Amino acid sequence: MRDRFVTMHAIETLGLAKTVGRDRRLFHDLSMAVAPGELVAITGDSGVGKSTLLNILAGLDDADAGEVRIEGIALAGLAEAPRTRLRRERIGFVFQAFHILPYLTLEQNVALPLALISPDAAAARDQARAMLGEVGLPDRGRDYARDLSGGELQRVAIARALVHRPAVILADEPTGNLDPDTATRILDLFARAVRSRDAAAVIVTHSVATAAVADRVLRLTAHGLVEQPLVAVDG
Structure with a gap:
């Protein structure tokens, strides 16, 4: 039989289904593909399973049915140690x-993230400093979280997510704790940083403004994903 995952995407799912509790179905028959350099926003009502879907994509939770592949590698076929290594x-x-x-x-x-995959501490420090500069926090490497605003903390979080040049970025309400002006700046930074690395990003969000930075917007329902029109947000 011809492999249903012929085209190499950074993230691919086919026929995912998830039920919680005894019989509450979150979603079923959920299929999607996200290409390198593409940002996809997933919206939906509270409780529909957006964060659960993100955990399944990360290999932190298992679907009841269906398949997830990261760069062509099926998560379900991996033992815990190689799955953890792939995630890192x-x-x-x-x-x-x-x-x-x-x-x-x-x-x-x-x-x-670099410390988890490489023993070269000096190189990790150099890359971390460079990444902090890229997100607008040069010369702040010796500061602690207590010294930063919410927007600055999220810049650090973006730097940490990107420093090891992952193929996939998963973001869960990345601007939910920020004021609107700060959120706009952080979203622009996030989108530029992800695209410049040709990474694939999935963002789950309730925010119209957050979804507006995406290349595609998909609404999660109990029956899977429904493509939504892109909405421009005035600055």
């Missing part, structure tokens, strides 16, 4: 709550 090397995360470790400097926070 090929996926970056941006969270609503930042998750910057308060007892580490900003440089150490950004270098964490």
